[in-house]
Amino acid sequence: MINKYEITVLNSDELLILGTFMCLEDQNILVAMEKATKKFIKVGCRQGGCGICKIKVINGQYTKREMSRAHISKEDEENGIVLSCCIMPKSPMKIRLLK
Amino acid sequence: MALNGVLRTALVQIRVLDMDKALTHYIDRIGLKEVCRTSDGRVCLKAYDEFDHHSLVLRKADTAGMDFIGMKVLDEETLSNFEKATKEFGLECESIPANSDQPGFGRRIRVSLPSGHKLDLFATVEKSEHGPMVHNPEIWEAEPTGMAPTCFDHALLYGTNLKETTKYMTEVLGMKIAEKIVKEDGDNLCVWLTASTRPHDLAILDYPEPGKLHHISFHLQDWSAIGHAADIMARYNISIDVGPTRHGITRGQTIYFFDPSGNRDEIYAGGYEYFPDHPTRTWDATETGKGIFYYERKLNEAFLDVVS
Numbered sequence: 001m002i003n004k005y006e007i008t009v010l011n012s013d014e015l016l017i018l019g020t021f022m023c024l025e026d027q028n029i030l031v032a033m034e035k036a037t038k039k040f041i042k043v044g045c046r047q048g049g050c051g052i053c054k055i056k057v058i059n060g061q062y063t064k065r066e067m068s069r070a071h072i073s074k075e076d077e078e079n080g081i082v083l084s085c086c087i088m089p090k091s092p093m094k095i096r097l098l099k
Numbered sequence: 100m101a102l103n104g105v106l107r108t109a110l111v112q113i114r115v116l117d118m119d120k121a122l123t124h125y126i127d128r129i130g131l132k133e134v135c136r137t138s139d140g141r142v143c144l145k146a147y148d149e150f151d152h153h154s155l156v157l158r159k160a161d162t163a164g165m166d167f168i169g170m171k172v173l174d175e176e177t178l179s180n181f182e183k184a185t186k187e188f189g190l191e192c193e194s195i196p197a198n199s200d201q202p203g204f205g206r207r208i209r210v211s212l213p214s215g216h217k218l219d220l221f222a223t224v225e226k227s228e229h230g231p232m233v234h235n236p237e238i239w240e241a242e243p244t245g246m247a248p249t250c251f252d253h254a255l256l257y258g259t260n261l262k263e264t265t266k267y268m269t270e271v272l273g274m275k276i277a278e279k280i281v282k283e284d285g286d287n288l289c290v291w292l293t294a295s296t297r298p299h300d301l302a303i304l305d306y307p308e309p310g311k312l313h314h315i316s317f318h319l320q321d322w323s324a325i326g327h328a329a330d331i332m333a334r335y336n337i338s339i340d341v342g343p344t345r346h347g348i349t350r351g352q353t354i355y356f357f358d359p360s361g362n363r364d365e366i367y368a369g370g371y372e373y374f375p376d377h378p379t380r381t382w383d384a385t386e387t388g389k390g391i392f393y394y395e396r397k398l399n400e401a402f403l404d405v406v407s
Contacts, residue, residue: 044405049163049361
């Protein structure tokens with residue numbers, strides 16, 4: 001049984017909830033958003049290379065895969081600034097867009 | 100033989116985040132062949148219908164993108180002449196000895212383009228054991244696999260100083276502008292440069308950041324091969340950018356898709372034949388959508404934003 005979690009997307013100043021969608025734990029949240037026909041986050045390569053889908057995790061657990069250091073520094077990664085195509089949820093998550 | 104100077108774009112080295120995933124993508128899905136591995140862990144690949152040692156090199160790194168692109172020139176004398184002319188033009192030029200970082204390759208001249216890219220020029224490359232047959236030749240020695248690309252075709256680079264880069268490519272290397280998109284201020288937005296009868300061997304778009312890669316492109320036989328490639332992309336959930344569609348510019352049939360590190364690949368078929376007496380075809384910037392994606396008649400959001 002693959003778990004499914006709700007992803008809540010907020011705008012960049014965290015004042016507005018833009019919407020939610022469901023994401024399987026083996027699925028990255030960008031592709032889950034596309035499958036749900038939502039358009040909160042800009043879609044680029046979906047492979048961790050182009051950096052266009054960068055977001056900030058407000059809360060929630062997740063696993064991640066390699067992301068280009070041209071876009072996500074070690075410090076970013078430790079602070080939850082990640083590429084949404086490279087993170088898979090392990091709990092419900094709240095994320096926000098970046099300015 | 101009338102084709103001289105630059106012959107074609109024949110070598111590219113790109114960075115990948117995960118080598119195993121990259122090999123599955125480029126070998127099993129696209130259908131390139133592994134030629135060799137270097138002592139520092141890079142992997143050299145080629146397409147079945149190429150004679151030369153290799154054409155694509157993958158290097159494991161923590162960023163995606165392109166290390167350099169290479170063009171083969173007619174002979175060593177041409178290479179020396181280009182070296183001299185490049186220095187006279189005022190671009191930085193480095194000499195890389197034979198058989199150093201690229202197995203099977205002779206001396207290379209590395210030019211620092213004003214666009215921020217490294218362009219290697221070379222004349223001598225060992226023939227691959229896995230090249231096309233030359234005696235009573237079959238169409239191929241072993242049937243092509245995956246998307247069955249015949250050869251590396253071209254790349255689209257995004258970088259700075261397009262005017263100066265184009266001046267170098269045309270005035271020093273003798274390439275022709277097959278097509279261009281012109282902005283309202285009269286400057287070029289993008290040029291399609293050819294050294295051969297292909298409608299492009301290299302395209303370059305004017306961009307605020309230097310040294311970016313838009314895509315590397317592999318040649319497929321025809322429209323039905325593009326359809327088969329699309330089936331492979333769907334079956335293996337390969338990240339597609341756009342297509343199958345056609346370019347207005349070059350008239351080539353295409354799919355843009357991404358490798359597992361976010362480098363954009365293209366498979367490309369068709370396109371007209373270019374000859375050096377042909378005039379440049381000019382597109383107004385307002386018609387860019389149709390020029391790039393002929394059927395959609397508009398750019399997708401990723402075309403101008405998503406690079407590696």
